[in-house]
Amino acid sequence: MPPPVVRSSGSPLTYVALGDSYTIGTGVKARHRWPDQLVRALRPDVSLELEANLGVNGKTSSQLVEEQLSRLDSLEADFVTLLIGVNDVYRGGDAETYQANVRTILEHLLERLPARRILVVSTPDYTLTPEGSTRADAAAQRSQLERFNEILREETLARDIGWVDISAVADRVPDDPSLVAQDGLHPSAKQYAGWVELIAPVAREMLSEDR
Numbered sequence: 629m630p631p632p633v634v635r636s637s638g639s640p641l642t643y644v645a646l647g648d649s650y651t652i653g654t655g656v657k658a659r660h661r662w663p664d665q666l667v668r669a670l671r672p673d674v675s676l677e678l679e680a681n682l683g684v685n686g687k688t689s690s691q692l693v694e695e696q697l698s699r700l701d702s703l704e705a706d707f708v709t710l711l712i713g714v715n716d717v718y719r720g721g722d723a724e725t726y727q728a729n730v731r732t733i734l735e736h737l738l739e740r741l742p743a744r745r746i747l748v749v750s751t752p753d754y755t756l757t758p759e760g761s762t763r764a765d766a767a768a769q770r771s772q773l774e775r776f777n778e779i780l781r782e783e784t785l786a787r788d789i790g791w792v793d794i795s796a797v798a799d800r801v802p803d804d805p806s807l808v809a810q811d812g813l814h815p816s817a818k819q820y821a822g823w824v825e826l827i828a829p830v831a832r833e834m835l836s837e838d839r
Contacts, residue, residue, distance in 0.1 A: 640677040641706040646696050651683025651711050655809030660817035662824055669828040674835045679703055688715045689729035697736050707835060708737055711749040713776045717769055726776055730783045744834045747790035750777050752798035759813040790834050797822035
């Protein structure tokens, strides 16, 4: 078995997660948040330490630009993940502003890290959840989520940054209530575990490229 991926100093790679409620794991215990599960899933191949989870419930891409990027700059990060967009849709944000913010975020990250050290995750469709499905404009919100996810995917891939679409897991919510937290809106620990099954192989390959 090859040795784990570490810094040249032998210490673990440091990881910072950016995002909203999906990143901070609203509705689940800290150890069940997907960034925490990802760190464990990558062992022993990659020695990764979660330096900071900067995700905040309710934040939009504009707020991430204003608040989280400066906090990131004060931290030491070898690897960064990004998941942002649901609150832009929920609050009626327009696609042009979202796209501009995504570009700002990704370019900022690329000033600090190579593309192989940045991974972007798609936004789940919350309109499929018990709470989200009760919205009068659920169909319109679903359409906008699809549009925003496409913007995020295109901007990510255009920069050769890692991309993971977690919809194969998130879209099973209508058939599996256990994938939703007790609040009826956010993912459960089980759903986050499913995300990590998709994210971990991509992250492992990205972080092993320096071998």
